[in-house]
Amino acid sequence: MKLEIKNLTKAFGGIKAMDDVSLTFPSGSLSAVIGPNGAGKSTFFNLISGAFPADSGEVLLEGQDVLRLSKAERMRRGIGRAFQVASCFPTMTVAENLMATVTAHVGQWGNISRRFPPPGVRERAEEVMELVGLNKVSNVEAAILSHGDQKLLDIAIALALEPKVLLLDEPTAGMGPDERWRMIERVRGLWERGKLTLVFIEHDMDIVFQIASTIRVLCYGRVLAEGTPAEIRNNPAVIEAYLGAEHSGEAA
Amino acid sequence: MKAHPAWRDAVIAAIAVIVVLAIPLFHRSPAFEDFVIRLSAMALFATSLNLLVGNTGMVSFGHGMFYGLGAYAFALTMQMTDLSLPVAAVLAVLFTTFAALCVGAICVRLSTDYFAFITLAVQMLFFSIIISWQSLTGGDQGLRGGIPRREIFGFELASQLHLYQFCTVVAVLGLLALRHITTSPFGQTLRMIRDNENRVSFLGVVLWQARLRAFTIAGAFAGLGGVLAALFVSGAYPELADWPNSGQAIFAVMLGGINSFLGPVLGAMILLALNDVVTRFTEYYGLVLGIVILAFAVGLRRGVLDFLRLAWPGRAR
Numbered sequence: 001m002k003l004e005i006k007n008l009t010k011a012f013g014g015i016k017a018m019d020d021v022s023l024t025f026p027s028g029s030l031s032a033v034i035g036p037n038g039a040g041k042s043t044f045f046n047l048i049s050g051a052f053p054a055d056s057g058e059v060l061l062e063g064q065d066v067l068r069l070s071k072a073e074r075m076r077r078g079i080g081r082a083f084q085v086a087s088c089f090p091t092m093t094v095a096e097n098l099m100a101t102v103t104a105h106v107g108q109w110g111n112i113s114r115r116f117p118p119p120g121v122r123e124r125a126e127e128v129m130e131l132v133g134l135n136k137v138s139n140v141e142a143a144i145l146s147h148g149d150q151k152l153l154d155i156a157i158a159l160a161l162e163p164k165v166l167l168l169d170e171p172t173a174g175m176g177p178d179e180r181w182r183m184i185e186r187v188r189g190l191w192e193r194g195k196l197t198l199v200f201i202e203h204d205m206d207i208v209f210q211i212a213s214t215i216r217v218l219c220y221g222r223v224l225a226e227g228t229p230a231e232i233r234n235n236p237a238v239i240e241a242y243l244g245a246e247h248s249g250e251a252a
Numbered sequence: 253m254k255a256h257p258a259w260r261d262a263v264i265a266a267i268a269v270i271v272v273l274a275i276p277l278f279h280r281s282p283a284f285e286d287f288v289i290r291l292s293a294m295a296l297f298a299t300s301l302n303l304l305v306g307n308t309g310m311v312s313f314g315h316g317m318f319y320g321l322g323a324y325a326f327a328l329t330m331q332m333t334d335l336s337l338p339v340a341a342v343l344a345v346l347f348t349t350f351a352a353l354c355v356g357a358i359c360v361r362l363s364t365d366y367f368a369f370i371t372l373a374v375q376m377l378f379f380s381i382i383i384s385w386q387s388l389t390g391g392d393q394g395l396r397g398g399i400p401r402r403e404i405f406g407f408e409l410a411s412q413l414h415l416y417q418f419c420t421v422v423a424v425l426g427l428l429a430l431r432h433i434t435t436s437p438f439g440q441t442l443r444m445i446r447d448n449e450n451r452v453s454f455l456g457v458v459l460w461q462a463r464l465r466a467f468t469i470a471g472a473f474a475g476l477g478g479v480l481a482a483l484f485v486s487g488a489y490p491e492l493a494d495w496p497n498s499g500q501a502i503f504a505v506m507l508g509g510i511n512s513f514l515g516p517v518l519g520a521m522i523l524l525a526l527n528d529v530v531t532r533f534t535e536y537y538g539l540v541l542g543i544v545i546l547a548f549a550v551g552l553r554r555g556v557l558d559f560l561r562l563a564w565p566g567r568a569r
Contacts, residue, residue, distance in 0.1 A: 049454070072456040081454070089447040100440045104455040110462065111437040115258055118437055161455065 001062050001078055001164035002027045003048075003197055008057035010047055017043045018054070019221040025165070025199055030191050032212035033201045036242050040221040041201045042084060045167045049081045050074045061165065080163025084170045084201075086150035087157075090143035094134050094153055097142055098125035101160045125160065131193075132156045133186065148179050152186070159190065166191075168200040172207065180204060184211055205243065209233065217242065258432070265428045272420045276413055283528075285416045289484050290524055291517075292423030293319075296477030298504035298516035299430055300470045305502070306510035307434055308466050309446035311364065314371030315501050317355070317378045318471040320493020322348045322478025324382065324389060327488040330399045337401075337409065345475045352471020353464070360463040375495055382490045394489035399482065409483065419480050426476050431513055433469060442466055503541075507548055509555025518557055 003025040010018040017040050025031055033041050047054045050071030059067040066074050089097050099117040102124045103109060111118065117125075129135045132152050137145060142153055151171060158166060171187055172180040184207050191198040202208050208215060209229040217224040217238050224242075225235045232238055272288060297319050304310040326344035329335060335343070359370050382389045390396055401410040409415050433439055441462055444452045453459055482488050491497060500523060501516075508519025523541075530540045552559045 071454050072458075075454055075456060083451075087448060087451045089444050089451070091447055092443065096440070100444050101455055103437045103440065104444075104452070104457050107456070108437045109441040109455075109457045110465065112433050112439075113436070115435055116437045116440040157451070157455075 078164030300473035314375030322475030348475025509558030
């Protein structure tokens with residue numbers, strides 16, 4: 001599904017966290033959003049997913065504006081997201097996390113007439129666990145999972161909702177170098193298999209340049225640049241604001 | 253938690269009923285029978301509160317108002333009408349359910365601290381209505397004149413044995429219903445809300461609706477407990493609806509364990525037993541109770557059943 005952002009604006013007090021941002025993510029694309037701390041990357045995701053309301057603008061999903069819909073309704077239309085700090089249900093096992101998510105997704109969250117889980121839910125949860133590779137820890141409580149598995153579970157919860165567009169806020173945050181690559185390969189695998197429109201925020205430039213087909217650079221709530229990895233690498237404004245000489249085209 | 257089949261709970265409940273009902277066949281002890289009758293009311297009261305505290309993470313300090321309301325609604329219906337006891341009980345519970353829905357509609361949208369605060373405030377309001385509406389409620393004297401013990405299905409509730417049997421069956425059925433709710437998809441939703449309210453709101457769960465429903469259900473079962481309490485005291489007293497009574501339920505929940513379904517029942521047992529034993533020896537009941545609770549809070553750092561479950565993992569909830 002194509003995700004199109006038009007003139008998105010949000011101010012907190014006097015500070016414009018998102019200033020007239022317009023970006024298009026074509027259906028089935030794999031894009032990275034980069035930028036210095038405080039550039040508005042997480043705000044961008046929060047506004048698209050509906051975590052808090054925007055001041056003005058449009059968020060078009062296949063041409064339909066969803067900006068005034070509730071976050072749950074946007075999710076139903078196909079916008080899924082995972083969080084920078086893994087967001088799951090700590091006292092439940094991995095399987096319960098996903099079964100409960102699927103139960104809510106199929107509209108059974110208020111059901112008191114039968115036992116949890118409702119029929120079909122366990123199978124769907126197992127599919128998702130298989131997909132992200134969490135099946136070996138299915139009976140482990142989320143609170144005692146490794147950091148990487150918690151991040152995976154967060155993504156799995158998003159996937160259980162059958163998103164068309166998936167927003168991943170720093171999927172590799174807090175991971176060592178090896179773990180990062182394993183994670184991002186897995187994310188790429190999910191993208192290929194699921195025919196998703198995937199957007200991820202990432203700070204590791206090696207990963208960004210290797211994985212993303214297009215890159216968007218945010219700075220002070222504005223779009224500083226967009227383009228292919230090669231274009232971004234050689235963009236003087238980006239080098240100055242964010243990359244420094246290390247990752248620029250000249251150094252590479 | 254493994255998903256246990258429903259019949260397992262039903263079997264446990266049936267065994268509990270049979271055992272409790274069999275005891276008087278071998279040994280009659282009025283003190284013990286009184287204890288079970290009081291426990292049946294208190295167990296429903298505390299377990300229904302735990303649906304909010306333990307399952308949903310909503311700490312209500314005003315749960316006693318629904319207990320008191322159930323007692324008054326039932327006692328007044330029995331005194332003022334000729335309805336049979338089961339009908340009056342059902343009406344009292346329905347009335348309490350409706351009241352919980354109304355109170356909940358005001359309270360559940362507030363954040364944790366203010367939710368606790370406003371539930372307490374509403375309870376105090378309700379308590380002062382009971383005190384001041386003398387013509388209806390008897391004011392601080394309580395509702396006297398007794399409850400007409402009309403016979404039901406050959407049961408004569410004026411007899412202590414029959415009351416004992418009636419309360420046991422009602423309490424176990426009520427607990428079984430609450431157990432069913434906590435193990436349903438809705439029960440799991442409440443657990444999600446407790447764990448991570450922000451994430452749940454992305455999953456299509458309407459938070460306030462889920463909370464309101466939990467609050468209403470909890471109020472209904474507290475009302476049922478109140479009906480049993482009214483039968484025991486043969487009337488209704490404002491103390492039933494006063495905030496220290498809400499505190500008793502919170503103590504029971506904390507003592508027994510908030511993460512175990514039967515924790516509040518055990519907590520209620522401990523509280524009632526303490527009350528009976530301690531008041532025999534000293535008038536400083538509150539002092540002893542405080543020390544015991546302190547010992548649990550500092551020593552175990554959790555309720556008894558939660559502690560045992562942690563010590564022997566792999567056991568059922």
